[in-house]
Amino acid sequence: MSAPSSGRALHGHPSALPGAETTATVLGWLTTVDHKRIGILYGVTGFAFFLLGGLEALLIRLQLAVPHNTVVSAHAFNALFTMHGTTMIFLAIMPFNAAFFNYMVPLLIGARDVAFPRLNALSYWIFLAGGLLLNASLLAGTPPDVGWFGYANLTSKHYAPGPGVDFWILSLQILGVSSVIAAINFIVTILNMRAPGMTMMRMPVFVWMTLVVQFLIALAFPPITVGLIFLLFDRFFGTRFYDVAAGADLHLWQHLFWIFGHPEVYILILPAFGIVSEVLPTFAKKPLFGAPVVIYSGVLIGFFGFGVWSHHMFATGMGPVADSAFSIATMLIAIPTGVKIFNWLATLWGGTIRTTTALHFAVGLVGLFTIGGLSGIMHASPPVDLQQTDSYFVVAHLHYVLIGGSLFGLFAGAYYWWPKMTGRLLGERLGRLQFWVIFAGFNLAFFPQHYLGALGMPRRIYTYPADVGWTAGNFASTVGAFGIGVGVLLFIVNAWQTLRRGAPAPADPWDGRTLEWRTSSPPPAHDFDAIPPVYGRDSFWREKYGPRRGAPATESHAPLHVPAPSHWPIMVALGMGIAAVGALTHVSFVVVGVLWTVWSLFRLALEHHRAQAHADQTGGLGLDHRKMAMWVFLGSECFFFGTLVATYLAYKGRSVVGPAPHEILNIPVTTISTFDLLMSSLLMVLALAAVQRGDNRQARLWLLGTAVFGLIFLGFQAYEFTEFVHQGFTMQRNLFSSTFFVLTGLHGTHVAIGVLWLLSLWVLARRGRLGVGDAVKVEIAGLYWHFVDVVWIAIFTLVYLIP
């Protein structure tokens, strides 16, 4: 298993199992790097968590079915809605989306896999670790019970003393890592691995929506990562980020959470929009109406999605100017969303509509999301929202967009792509029954909740009195919820039956429009025998029926490379899990976990380094995959450090006790360390130049030099920190100390990681294993190093110099 290989021999014919690798063993699944298998892993795992989240929902609804009910205690109820929300968002919808990203995106763009197959597997296993960790809190009897958005300071050690919140923080952080790695992977894949002739505007809309979602993930997760780091440090180390007595602003948590949280809802819905944009044209037998407009709308929604977050905070007292600004921004976002809906309607208009189950769910989404979107527009008006927020009205809204929107879209995708993934068709009659049961159950469960909200029922209450008029609505809602449950069961029955005895599916069961229908159902391990020709948007349709735009690029017959399986991804995830468990139990496990993770990452990287086939990773844009990935990562890091710096500046001057920055920061000494870091960047570019011209001796010299300069910087930082602690200026001292130590400490951690990286490259060079062909690996280390330098430039000015 550990012997590196450049790929595996190909077996040209598809076998009965999806993903069609020859090893259908447990080990095969544990070490797979095939996007199709990883997609299935996400789908099945997500479904298991979905059932768990659904059970939690049914318990919630049972408790609320009648007033003063005693099905569960108040404590249990509060844990139930916390777990339900967190599970459905992070462990159900997002993995379902990931399942489709993984399986379908390479097929849709005519690629054979994603840009980084082993990182792809890594994302899955890290996701699994995070999901298991969150649910381990149930086994430990201490689930989090602070709501899925965990507002500070209810989440402080004082008000939530048990480990529940710690489970929640750690699993969310782990899940975030998984998502961001996958996001970088897919961005590079989509930008760099499209089949020749597939320009951006010829990409299927599902791929466009995926691309927008990946950018949202890469940029929106860092702020919540930072917010959670603050909470973690407050709880574990006594810092003051959310300590009101120390001068903290409790709105900070809400801002950081919702700067993530709002893009997150677009992360949840845009893939469903993408699926609908594929399903409707296929079953109406005409192209997506206004495809470019639908694409631009998606991009605009993603971009403006970063500008509306405080519409979740209209009741918090931000003042009329902020309220108005976010209100208008939120209303503006409704426009591109509405435009999509109209374009979908126009797609159906004039078509010849085959009412398959997939179409039922897609049409269901259009109708139900319209309702959810309209209640959202109501919330966009702060005066109205002051009555609706934190009531069942908003619970109705969010379920209309998340179930009526995301889940219905995912079911549409399931019925649509099931034949491609499994080689069998899902039963249509049972499918249509399932649709109507879920549709009816869903509307019965959630439409009455608009009324409950209008009648003043707050959310997150475990019981209610009998004399407020909420009884009938709650009872109806509970019945409807069980209807949804029945619908989900019907899907399981359908899937189970057809996997064994379903009608076998041809390559193109729906007379499809896009490239995935061009290969067998399921596809072979290498996806396409030859990279498909691209005739325009809806390329496969044009191939079948015309018109064709120009001659396609010559079919590529380059040797097929199927990446070898690897067990290092699961090892890395295991290490992270151990470290997280250690944080909850004993620090020795943290040490073991971190070492295990670092070791496994090294082995994963070496595996890549040794595989000669990986020498050339240049894609369609003429850019190396790894270089592009690093730049995307640095974009994400802009958000990470931007949030840290913004918090530092926001809290500046708010400390209740001293010292203040100018009383303790040593500018002359820090100037020297700044100069040292700047010079290290010079050494780094010299190292790269040396590698690029094959000068191994100079390469070793400058690589080591850069690492040494980095160590000197860390030495200065260690000196500074120890001096401060001796003077009584510890992390816990005041707001300034908290923000200062966390900001510069995290920066120092980045430097330390860079030093390790450079030393590894130096070791490789010493062993003669860093040749001219490896220059790009030194280049991306350099990009990381320079970025860390650039962040220090900002920190030096904003923290040390600015008065």
Place this chain on the structure above:
Amino acid sequence: MRAARRPGFHGALAVTLLLGGCAWDAPMSTVVPRSDFARDILHVYGIVTWVAVGIALVVGGALAWVIVRFRDRPGAPRLPAQTRGHTLLEISWTIAPALVLLVIAIPTIHVIFRTQAAPPRDALEITVRGHQWWWEFRYPTFEVVTANELHVPAGRPVALTLQGPDVIHSFWVPQLGGKRDVVPGRLNRLTFTADTPGEYRGQCAEFCGVSHAHMGMRVIVDAPDAFARWVAAQKAESAELAGLAAEGKAIFAASACVGCHTIRGVSSGALGPDLTTFGSRHTLAAGLLPTTVENVTAWLKNPPALKPGAKMPALGLTDDQARAVATYLIGLK
């Protein structure tokens, strides 16, 4: 400063939308306005509701019609016209929603600024402090402190200042207006003028821990003279006690109660609600139960059993002792 009254509009809204106007007159209803703040909100609420319902009907209707009209049936074209788009249509259905949103945006901004304007100088200042899981109300002008039941005069602007010593709560009395969070470390404001005397229900609307569901309140809007009488009663000397009530007072004064509760002239604890005029309140434990001897007795014997996580412990009182204290407390008017 008052919203334009549009009773016909609201009446039509209630009947048309709601299939039974009476059902909306529930105690916590958000569409039964009893203050200027609530009316201003309902004005915008009506507009957005009409817009939303209208659009839903149009889009839903179009969707249903399209599916039926263009479904695949004998005679339908095997390959329909492959229309790709229509620029004018795209422009139209981009501009149309924008115009509709303008209809919502303008009154929205107007009402935001009107309802968040600084309170007039003759406003009655009240400080609201949200605790886990009860409400404290202080009237600086009168030096009155009470809990869980707020009295305000009808027809006079009331300026609430919201503070929090523990976690985030949210002050919400739907018939008197929208909600506003109580955020520790910040001072939030809520201003309204109630117009109709009566009793109104409110509840905390930001999840604040185990008994968030039990953090209710009552707001009594008094006619001006009734309000003046209420203020006077709050400050009046307590009457001489006899019998069971006197017994209860003795037990109270000798128990741990005095560490947490204030009863003017008897104790000065500051961790729990002020009980000086407990008997005048219609409910106990933040709207949990009506104030009767039985309920108060049950509460005194074991508060966490009735209100999970309540910070008030069971004090080990016997049935008789509890009844005595209950009688005493109910007599505190």
Place this chain on the structure above:
Amino acid sequence: MSDEPRGGEHATVGTYVRVALVLTVVTALEVGVIYVRRLAPIVVPLLLAMSAAKFALVALFFMHLRYESRVLTFLFVGPLILASGLAVALMTLTGAFLVFGR
């Protein structure tokens, strides 16, 4: 093969050394400026401008963006601008700029 930048342009070692020199000088100026009392009213914009210049030099030359495909510039500068905007918004919403005025 190894990465050749588009257009055949390449920074020379001389360019790198010159950039390093400029970075040193600007850093020295930055530190110096905070001690000059007469510049106190404009010290903040001055420092921001100088550090922005250093940031740009490192990005354009050391990180090679000047010679790279526009795609990479977009992938980095887009999030950079968005992050800066969000940082400013966050600071405004939490009242940080009231502090700056003191």
